[in-house]
Amino acid sequence: MIPVNTPLLDGNEREYLLECIDSGWISNEGPFVARFEQAFAETVGRKHGVACANGSGALDIAVAAAGIGPGDEVIMPTFTIISPAASVVRAGGVPVLVDSDPVTWNMNLGQIEAKISPRTKAILVVHLYGLPVDMDPLLEIAERHGLIVIEDAAEMHGQTYRGQPCGSFGLMSTFSFYPNKHITCGEGGMVVTDDDDVAEHCRRLRNLCFQPGRRFVHEELGWNYRMTNMQAAIGLAQLERLDAHVQRKRAMGTAYQTALSDTANIQLPLATTDYAENIYWVFGIVLGTNIDQDAAGIMQQLANQAIGTRPFFWPIHEQPVFLNQNLFTNESYPVAETLARRGFYLPSGLGLSTDDLSEVVTALRGCLPATR
Structure with a gap:
């Protein structure tokens, strides 16, 4: 059998995993999580990285941190995995869809402005199958209409747009580390952003919205979307081989x-x-x-x-x-x-x-x- 995907684990994965086991640090509180977050954020030209359990969880966090809620419309491609739309619908928002470009297979930018309404809050960009969306015209549309841009770069590890890393555009970007990605942790995801407040909000949402000093008193609902130290160890080793x-x-x-x-x-x-x-x-x-x-x-x-x-x-x-x-x-x-x-x-x-x-x-x- 020739499988559709075979990962490659030929770097420091084994060494870093053994370090986790030998040290006893296997949970989210282990040191590889912060190391992976920092190194990955730097790789994609962002200030903050927030590691989480998977790419779909990263989208849930990003949508919530963007303040998307009941009745808010989010423009996105119809040709994509279900995760971006699912995150918007779970938040009470409404996905507003555009068709694909027949050559690049990415979202058809020429259809976006006709879909903008007074309820439009964001554009959720999804780069597909190896080529990024043409970001300059999309960002110009978003700026002109005052819209948030969330960039789903799950498939774009190591890709650039006009020399700028994919994952560096908009308010936030999300990544997946599923085994078929250029960087894998087995499972895992990441939200990256340059905004200090947004990053802190994402960290709270990832961790059940625990509060400093009042851990089990909650002002907001979040998720248990934490990445383990072992996943981060594999991710860091993979990043070194990107x-x-x-x-x-x-x-x-x-x-x-x-x-x-x-x-x-x-x-x-x-x-x-x-x-x-x-x-x-x-x-x-x-x-x-x-x-x-x-x-x-x-x-x-x-x-x-x-x-x-x-x-x-x-x-x-x-x-x-x-x-x-x-x-x-x-x-x-x-x-x-x-x-x-x-x-x-x-x-x-x-x-x-x-x-x-x-x-x-x-x-x-x-x-x-x-x-x-």
């Missing part, structure tokens, strides 16, 4: 691009734009309309050959859990709908070997129409 991981991912993406460039009827990821070079968090493809099968059909063929794949995100406006709440009734976003039905990604983990990549390419080409 440049090498980015280089490896880009080499892998280039190899896929070269091998599949003459394959008919599929759309490959955009390699570069004028503001960023693809970091290839994963290597996605979109099937052309003249291929009879959809993504699920081709993925099953690959599974029959012991090759793991994963579908693209399912659009927010088509999620049953939200339709059952009478959200997004009769809304349609055709680009996102096409990406969801005809897009999927190939094995892309840092541990993927050159031989395995070649085997994936051969199998995929065998499932598709003849080359040009």
Whole structure:
């Protein structure tokens, strides 16, 4: 089996974990948490890092710290994992959706201003699959309308926008450290910000909103979203290898691009734009309309050959859990709908070997129409 993701743990992970075990510091109060927070914040050009249990928790914290509440509208892409919308809905807010750009697969910036209303409070930016959103025009829109920007950079470890680190834009940015990310803790997340008060609020929200001097008296509801010292130890070791991981991912993406460039009827990821070079968090493809099968059909063929794949995100406006709440009734976003039905990604983990990549390419080409 060639899995869709194989992590790479070839740095100081074992040494740092043994230090946690030998010292007895395994909880959130251990020293690796603060070390990881500081080092990660510096890497993405932020003043503060707040480590937490996972990327979805980081979004919950960021939405709450931004003051988003009942009736507040938050503009975001429909083509994304459910977490950003779930955080807004749980806070009582209303996700307001835009479609995708068919080339970059990121949110269509041309649709944002038409969605702004007197109730709009924020834009939640989600960078997808290796290329960042074009941030300059988005930030200009937000500034002109007085909107908060929250940047979901979960997939963007080591990526830059016009030379500035992804994760450094807006009031807050969030990251995930799930095993398929460029930096993993197994599970984990991070909120980063330059605002002292926002950072302190995020720390309280992460830790059940305990108060100094009155620990078990609560003025606000938070979560137990603490990161353990052991997770932070792995994260710090992974961060030390980030440049090498980015280089490896880009080499892998280039190899896929070269091998599949003459394959008919599929759309490959955009390699570069004028503001960023693809970091290839994963290597996605979109099937052309003249291929009879959809993504699920081709993925099953690959599974029959012991090759793991994963579908693209399912659009927010088509999620049953939200339709059952009478959200997004009769809304349609055709680009996102096409990406969801005809897009999927190939094995892309840092541990993927050159031989395995070649085997994936051969199998995929065998499932598709003849080359040009």
